[in-house]
Amino acid sequence: MFQALAAKKGAVVRDKTEVVGVRKGPEGGVVVTTGTGEEFHGAKCVVTVGAWTSKLVRSVAGFELPVQPLHTMVLYWRIKPGRERVLTAESGFPTFSSYCDPHVYSTPSLELPGLIKINYDGGPPCDPDSRDWASGGGDVADRVARWIEEFMPDHVETAGGPVSRRSCMYSMTPDKDFVIDFLGGEFGEDVVVGAGFSGHGFKMGPAVGRILAEMAIDGKANTAAEAGVELGHYGINRFDGNPVGNAKN
Numbered sequence: 001m002f003q004a005l006a007a008k009k010g011a012v013v014r015d016k017t018e019v020v021g022v023r024k025g026p027e028g029g030v031v032v033t034t035g036t037g038e039e040f041h042g043a044k045c046v047v048t049v050g051a052w053t054s055k056l057v058r059s060v061a062g063f064e065l066p067v068q069p070l071h072t073m074v075l076y077w078r079i080k081p082g083r084e085r086v087l088t089a090e091s092g093f094p095t096f097s098s099y100c101d102p103h104v105y106s107t108p109s110l111e112l113p114g115l116i117k118i119n120y121d122g123g124p125p126c127d128p129d130s131r132d133w134a135s136g137g138g139d140v141a142d143r144v145a146r147w148i149e150e151f152m153p154d155h156v157e158t159a160g161g162p163v164s165r166r167s168c169m170y171s172m173t174p175d176k177d178f179v180i181d182f183l184g185g186e187f188g189e190d191v192v193v194g195a196g197f198s199g200h201g202f203k204m205g206p207a208v209g210r211i212l213a214e215m216a217i218d219g220k221a222n223t224a225a226e227a228g229v230e231l232g233h234y235g236i237n238r239f240d241g242n243p244v245g246n247a248k249n
């Protein structure tokens with residue numbers, strides 16, 4: 001939906017096009033190079049490469065941005081016969097987060113009839129270019145099964161494990177706060193970075209997109225400032241000499 005709306009406004013979406021380099025243009029601005037050797041020239045550049053952020057930032061700017069890729073699994077479990085309706089939003093079943101160990105979250109049964117998504121919020125560190133797609137490593141499904149057996153034993157079937165597993169990645173910062181900042185260094189304010197959404201960035205997409213666009217076009221995020229949002233909280237320099245960033249020790 002977002003891509004379709006952007007295309008309507010004149011954006012050109014280039015799928016399956018890997019950016020391998022970002023450098024300063026000879027007469028200012030930014031040059032972006034792709035894996036197939038194409039070059040794109042622009043006044044500004046916004047980098048939002050998710051779990052690949054620390055790799056790209058390291059290669060183009062030479063510093064370590066602490067955005068750790070985590071291999072996460074989306075797990076769907078079979079609802080016990082007769083309980084299908086109870087676990088839908090129409091029946092009032094909520095989206096919830098269980099902040100214990102393991103941290104488990106779930107959404108009402110919707111996209112796959114008869115199944116419900118119940119997941120572990122996290123996963124083992126991974127290299128986004130060489131993942132263990134099948135299991136992601138670790139005993140995540142077993143841990144979620146034990147949680148279900150404790151809290152929802154009458155509603156969800158755990159025998160045989162989850163019915164469907166899908167691989168995904170979080171891009172985790174040490175404080176779970178986003179990174180929204182200019183890249184700085186030789187790029188100054190010509191390159192803007194939006195990253196480290198730590199498993200909770202999707203719902204913020206429209207707001208973060210506006211902030212990134214205003215930073216690129218106007219040099220500052222006026223809408224955020226008017227709303228009283230302090231963007232310094234999301235700055236790269238919060239990690240200077242402080243590996244945990246905004247986290248309380």
Ligand SMILES: Cc1cc2nc3c(=O)[nH]c(=O)nc-3n(C[C@H](O)[C@H](O)[C@H](O)COP(=O)(O)OP(=O)(O)OC[C@H]3O[C@@H](n4cnc5c(N)ncnc54)[C@H](O)[C@@H]3O)c2cc1C
Nearest residue numbers: 017018019048049050052168169170197199200201202203
């Ligand atoms: C299982 C799961 C459940 C989640 N649930 C929620 C939720 O309920 N609510 C919520 O708000 N958030 C949720 N999130 C988090 C949300 O999906 C992320 O925070 C959000 O997608 C991050 O957006 P992003 O643009 O930073 O990265 P991504 O969405 O990962 O997009 C990055 C894009 O950059 C591309 N890319 C990478 N490297 C390059 C390169 N060199 N050149 C070109 N392109 C490149 C990638 O292919 C990818 O398409 C969930 C995440 C997972 C994994």
